Amino acid sequence: MTAQVEVLVLDLPIPDNIRHQRIRLLASAGSDSSIFIRKTILDAKQLFEILVRENSRMLLAFIRSIQYDQASAEDTWQETMLVAWRRIDDYDPSRPFGPWLRGIAQKIVLSQAAKPSSRMAVADPESMEYLSQRFESLQRLTGDTLDEKLEALRDCVALLPDHERQCIQMRYSQNLMPAELCERLSLALETVKKRLVRAKQRLIDCMTNKLEFQPSQGGA
Amino acid sequence: MMTLDAERKHALNQVWMDSLLQEALNPERNREQERLAVLFAERDFNSKRSQSGFSVGRLVGRPTGWIPIAIAASITIVLGSWSFFPTSNQRAYAAIARGLQPAPHAREYSIRIVANSFSGAEVTKSVQLFLDRGDRFAVHRRGWLGLGDIWFGSDGQNQWVVPRLGPALIGNERILGGWLSKRDSTAPFLHIQTILKRMEKGYTLQMLPDANFDGVNGRVLCERVRGEWNERSELQNNATFPTDIELWSEKESGIVHRLVLNWGREPNQIGPIHWTIDFQGFPALAKDWFELSGHTAPGQRVVTIGKESELDSLPKSSEEAL
Numbered sequence: 001m002t003a004q005v006e007v008l009v010l011d012l013p014i015p016d017n018i019r020h021q022r023i024r025l026l027a028s029a030g031s032d033s034s035i036f037i038r039k040t041i042l043d044a045k046q047l048f049e050i051l052v053r054e055n056s057r058m059l060l061a062f063i064r065s066i067q068y069d070q071a072s073a074e075d076t077w078q079e080t081m082l083v084a085w086r087r088i089d090d091y092d093p094s095r096p097f098g099p100w101l102r103g104i105a106q107k108i109v110l111s112q113a114a115k116p117s118s119r120m121a122v123a124d125p126e127s128m129e130y131l132s133q134r135f136e137s138l139q140r141l142t143g144d145t146l147d148e149k150l151e152a153l154r155d156c157v158a159l160l161p162d163h164e165r166q167c168i169q170m171r172y173s174q175n176l177m178p179a180e181l182c183e184r185l186s187l188a189l190e191t192v193k194k195r196l197v198r199a200k201q202r203l204i205d206c207m208t209n210k211l212e213f214q215p216s217q218g219g220a
Numbered sequence: 221m222m223t224l225d226a227e228r229k230h231a232l233n234q235v236w237m238d239s240l241l242q243e244a245l246n247p248e249r250n251r252e253q254e255r256l257a258v259l260f261a262e263r264d265f266n267s268k269r270s271q272s273g274f275s276v277g278r279l280v281g282r283p284t285g286w287i288p289i290a291i292a293a294s295i296t297i298v299l300g301s302w303s304f305f306p307t308s309n310q311r312a313y314a315a316i317a318r319g320l321q322p323a324p325h326a327r328e329y330s331i332r333i334v335a336n337s338f339s340g341a342e343v344t345k346s347v348q349l350f351l352d353r354g355d356r357f358a359v360h361r362r363g364w365l366g367l368g369d370i371w372f373g374s375d376g377q378n379q380w381v382v383p384r385l386g387p388a389l390i391g392n393e394r395i396l397g398g399w400l401s402k403r404d405s406t407a408p409f410l411h412i413q414t415i416l417k418r419m420e421k422g423y424t425l426q427m428l429p430d431a432n433f434d435g436v437n438g439r440v441l442c443e444r445v446r447g448e449w450n451e452r453s454e455l456q457n458n459a460t461f462p463t464d465i466e467l468w469s470e471k472e473s474g475i476v477h478r479l480v481l482n483w484g485r486e487p488n489q490i491g492p493i494h495w496t497i498d499f500q501g502f503p504a505l506a507k508d509w510f511e512l513s514g515h516t517a518p519g520q521r522v523v524t525i526g527k528e529s530e531l532d533s534l535p536k537s538s539e540e541a542l
Contacts, residue, residue, distance in 0.1 A: 045263075048263075049260065052256065052259070053256065056252065056255070056256060057243060057252060060243075060255075061239045061240065061242070061243045062239070064239045064242060065235045065236055065238070065239035066235075074255070075384065075385070077255070078255075078258075078259060081259050081263075082259070082263065085263050112385065122232065122235065126223065126224060127224065127228065127232055130224055130229065130232050131232055131235065131236055134232070134233070134236045135236070138240075146243060147243075150240065150243055150244040153240055153241070153244045154244055154245075157241075157244070157245070168241065168245075169245070171241075172241040172242055172244075172245040172246055173245045173246055175246060197234065200234050200237040200238065200241070201230075201233075201234070203237050203241070204233045204234070204236075204237050207237075207240075
């Protein structure tokens with residue numbers, strides 16, 4: 001679905017830094033938005049909720065890719081969304097919302113990186129930006145939601161050799177750790193790890209291939 | 221410009237795929253709804269506070285996370301030092317005073333807070349409160365979605381805070397306590413201590429018939445005192461004051477088993493509706509339960525606040541983590 005926001009007139013009672021302002025935005029929601037709003041009047045809350053619902057899972061997936069710990073990732077997700085709400089007037093509606101959110105998340109994660117308790121998978125801005133672009137590329141896939149877009153990945157999983165598909169399914173659908181996979185499959189830990197890495201590489205290639213041949217969504 | 225080498229890109233792609241697979245094969249759809257509901261409730265609550273002209277300064281990160289704790293702390297102070305009722309209506313005052321005297325053992329209370337959020341939805345929060353002899357207390361609130369606990373308390377000399385993130389803070393009550401209360405002075409129900417202290421001037425106290433109270437520890441016979449807001453009081457009628465307060469204290473021991481605060485708020489009015497503070501028992505607690513060291517994680521940094529100016533240099537993340 002083409003993503004367009006032609007004119008949004010925002011009557012913003014909140015947050016306080018933009019309270020009672022009327023902001024006229026001649027906007028395009030950018031390529032990450034699947035909503036279609038034409039000459040619609042929304043208040044800040046409504047717009048925020050639409051954009052949050054659209055980008056919520058993509059943001060969490062991005063944060064999970066840079067933070068090992070599930071609890072920390074959830075915390076960062078929430079903090080990112082609340083910061084986004086407070087700074088909604090800083091958001092340039094001519095640009096996609098997703099990268100803006102991920103930019104906030106990056107700053108939050110980087111501010112936590114110095115803590116000894118932080119468990120980061122990725123802790124440098126350049127790598128984070130690379131990952132952000134990888135997630136952004138998913139916008140080219142067919143589907144309005146992340147779940148729909150990830151149908152492409154499920155298709156790729158289905159194409160894996162049986163032994164690799166089995167590993168992937170058990171690791172992610174059943175949430176088994178590699179050590180548990182060893183027991184279930186009677187394999188050495190190194191074998192399981194290699195199998196997972198190889199399977200993921202096949203999936204990366206498959207997805208990259210799909211992304212290259214997808215026409216760009218959105219008219220932004 | 222990207223300068224990542226092929227090896228690094230390979231590793232990042234693996235991480236990217238790992239995250240996508242988690243989403244594609246184990247999407248946790250139910251948690252997504254919960255996550256969004258909590259987020260919007262939090263946003264609405266914050267927004268309403270801002271809209272009402274509350275001054276939250278730069279500490280606007282997670283104010284609702286802090287509010288119950290500050291309230292509980294205020295109640296704690298009141299419960300620990302109840303000495304301001306006059307001699308009139310003596311039986312009611314005596315019941316309250318006796319009930320609120322420090323007990324010989326540490327006590328645990330649960331505080332259930334019901335409030336109207338900006339969206340009109342009722343929001344319920346729960347906080348644990350532990351009281352000890354003297355001024356020692358500890359307040360516990362679970363973090364979002366059960367993630368990350370927040371602790372606040374006093375060891376009798378210093379107050380301390382252990383946020384979900386960032387360094388723990390410790391300082392004297394005048395500085396740290398003042399800062400904390402100032403932070404949430406905006407919330408209408410942060411003034412419980414003041415409210416109760418002003419019961420003398422603002423509320424009409426009435427002794428109600430004794431009644432059995434069925435608590436978590438079984439049935440106990442309680443004295444009951446009800447305080448109703450006096451429209452003719454010399455205090456200005458302020459929406460921050462509950463319209464009525466009801467106290468249940470055990471007739472035999474004087475232990476407070478329930479304290480109920482009602483604000484008489486309409487469904488569309490933002491703010492607290494009622495609080496119920498219930499006695500949970502005499503828990504066996506670790507020796508350092510009321511000390512900062514009892515709640516910090518191994519290796520967690522502790523910042524001692526000696527001067528008010530030091531509060532300005534706190535990491536923002538630790539403030540917001542409250």
